[in-house]
Amino acid sequence: MLRKTLIHDTFYLNLGPQHPSTHGVLRLLLRLEGERVVECQPVIGYSHRGHEHMAQNRSWLQFLPNTSRMDYLSALLYNHAYCLAVERACGITVPPRAEYIRVICAELNRIASHLLWFGAYLLDLGAFTPFLYAFDDREDILAILGEVTGSRLTYCYCRFGGVARDLNQAFLDGVRAFIPKLRRRLKDYHTLVSKNVIFLNRTKGIGVMSPEQARDYAVTGPNLRASGVNYDVRKAEPYSVYPELDFEVPLGEHGDCYDRYYVRLLEMEQSLRIVEQALERLPSGPIRAAGVEQEPAPPPGAYHFAYESARGQLGIYLVSDGGRIPVRMKWRVPSFSNLSVLPELLAGTLVADTIAILGSLDLVIPEIDR
Amino acid sequence: MTGWLHDTWQWLLAVFGPVALALVVGLVAVLVWVQVNALFLVWLERKVAAHIQLRIGPKEVGPFGLLQTVVDGIKLVSKELITPRPANWVLFVLSPLLVFTPVLLPFLVLPFAPSLPLRDLNVGLMLIFAFSGLNVLAILMGGWASNNKYALLGAIRSVAQNVAYEIPLLLSAMSVVIMAGSLRLGDIVAAQEGMWFVVYQPVAAILYLVGATAETNRAPFDIPEAESELVAGFHTEYSGMRFGLFFLAEYTNMFVVASVAITLFFGGWRGPFLPGVWWFLLKVYLLIFVVMWVRWTFPRLRFDQLMNFAWKYMIPIALLNLLVTALVMKLVG
């Protein structure tokens, strides 16, 4: 009897909500057998602020600053997505210059988001230094975006029918200097991290997600592409000026942590290409569409808009009754689905792998909780 | 004034005898040295880390921020010592003391200079390894007594890791001992008259350095206190100077293993121009710098990979190395 309980004794470990590696306030209830995870149950909602409820209590325009508070690491992407969604619903055409500016800023923000993920992931794996290199690069992006948006993290830059402010010379110079610098840095990252034998051992073959699993759990973004599924909303349901730009969608093969890592690194390079091309083609003209109402209200009906955020497919489902205040605004956030697959990936791994897998999914918890 | 001092000295000498007095003075010196050295090493670590990471590091307190660690130490001393209610009080309090004591004792035999070891024992090397083995007991006690799951996991990891890495450490040191023919550290340094042992024993040197890094729980082998997995590992529940003692022990331990590495493989205090003690310290700090450099470059290994590495690679290679050394020594000597 005693022997039996000794062998089969498992214990619960609360990983979070205050834990260095849960990035935000996520709680994982782990049932452990020694260091092996038997069962994992994510508990979320610690930073639920009720953005969808707020949306039902304010006008379409007034919701704009909320968008950047959901996923604060890719605030501009959410900003952009919301504006595109409302513009589609209202039938507003955006001047090309504004759209190019938005894409440049959004892609820079995507790089910043991936850089932060890169640093934080290496921190999870115990390498402190790449984190600060990544922050150094990210700092450049924040400074560049600050030149035109006026803020560093929670941007509120896009407006219905355009952007709030035109690009200035400091921004253009900053971007032109930044692109070659990041290219050099990416090379160093490959030497320092991607080829490092310890890193390879920690990530190769860990947390393998099959394409079927990914589809079952509606996983999207780099996590899905690491499993080899070619699905990028920018290509699948092209929006904005992406059809005019030439870029590739990097794919992984095995769907393990290493592929998820590598796909993101390659995506940064593709985003750089997009920024480069968009800068080259940047047309002149107005930055705000003429004749857009102060507070546009979409005609009655249901609208959906899909957007590729840094973490995957962002879906905005709007229901309007033609009034100033939305009836319903559903945000389909990518991390929500990406986290739901975690219990499946974790079963049977070690605690150290738990951190490696959790980190590789690139979760932003306030985005999940909304 | 000096007369009074001289009288006291004479009196002490008469009462305790020269040997005991030398030990007491030496012990006081070691205690002071340990503190100063640890404070300096923490400062060095922070500076090295900072410059690797494109930062400046401590710079406000004292010249180049040298006094920053002193201030931090004062802060630690002044903090409240918290004992968690479900903890085992006796073991919890005892553990930091027990972790700190064994790291002091190797200083008895470390040959800083030809005349400087306090006691040049003929089993000096064994004494060092014996006492560094005690470390793990204290960590296990602390981790278990905290009654915290993270601390317990950290303690378990620590025991497994220390047991595994002690073996290649000893085996690689043993091949040097075979070459020198003595366990006395002074003799080992003397045996490196013509050439450092690192030239004859490169494999043993690398094995020793890797093992020593693991033995001192330094990154990339810092899994007992892996902060991203186990929060702080075995010392999660410790605060104030109890935590400070763990910290102090870690850095002093680092100094000890680096000193042993210098003695075994890098010619100890030997070197031209400067007096021996300077050469010894220079080499030790250089080696410690390399260890820090490694720490700030690599990610952490996973626990099972670490064990695999020790049992499947390091121990067989160390054994093979020992065998070859013994054979060659037999044939040559």
Add this chain to the structure above:
Amino acid sequence: MRALWEYLWGVLSGAWSLAAGMGVTLRYMLQPVATVQYPRQRLPLPEAFRGPIRLRAFPDGHHCVACGECWRTCPSGVIKVQGLKAQAKDHNRARYFFIDFSRCSLCGLCVEVCPQQALAFSREYETVGPSRYLGVKDLIAALEQEEVVP
């Protein structure tokens, strides 16, 4: 034999990858630092910087007519403005203009909707205080300390 070769190759390439990584960190160690020591050195603020809003100062004071457009647009409802007419036929002029900066999200909608262009972002960035009530700012009073920017 092949397995042994692969094993050796694995060991060597692994060791090489570690050495290459250390080379990278060494190179960075010799580079100049990237940080700015904040209270001593300060970065220039970007042109578009958004601080708490202020009333723009003109030679004849401010141009706010207390229409309340900003007050209605503000998503967080942080603005309160009240106007007075000196005489019945005069334009309305803001007498009181308060914002609660502790809840402001700096979206800039108030600045954009203002029909008089009376509002602008300040360049104040050290806005931390010990109490949330310090976030309540009296813009009319602040205006008096400001120099006139035509």
Add this chain to the structure above:
Amino acid sequence: MRPGQVKELLASALGVEPRETDYAACGCHLRLELAGAQVVDLAGAQVVDLARLMKVEGFFLEFITAVDFDTHLELVYSFTRHQEPLRLQAAVQVERGGFAPSLAGVFAAADWQEREVYDMFGIVFAGHPNLKRLLLPEDADFHPLLRDFTPRPEHGGDVVNLEMG
């Protein structure tokens, strides 16, 4: 896959007729209004059959949400594909506090999505393995996205009132 193909497929397999919508205007290719699920007839509910079909055809479940129209709730299921993207949104009318069949057995993604809808709207998903609160505290007794919900002080949050003058 073209909208026409899916339309035919749905007509032959389920006997339902989705409406083709203008993708450029509303971001959705097909919209399907399904009959409301009855409590007694959950097993045979059309939406479960639809989900099974969608799974076979390579779709994934983007999200499940609900919209409160005061008189009734409308459950919205959104499906799309990785290859040849096509979005199909199905709407089911549910009464307030009513029941709906769970899709958790078909799409694993439905598990959390349904928990969120239960959390926010109070729709009970019959057959769900673990229908607990997801985002709100476990002891919450309200469903905040219903239109008649008014926040009470104990729900948290506070407002600094500006004193004039």
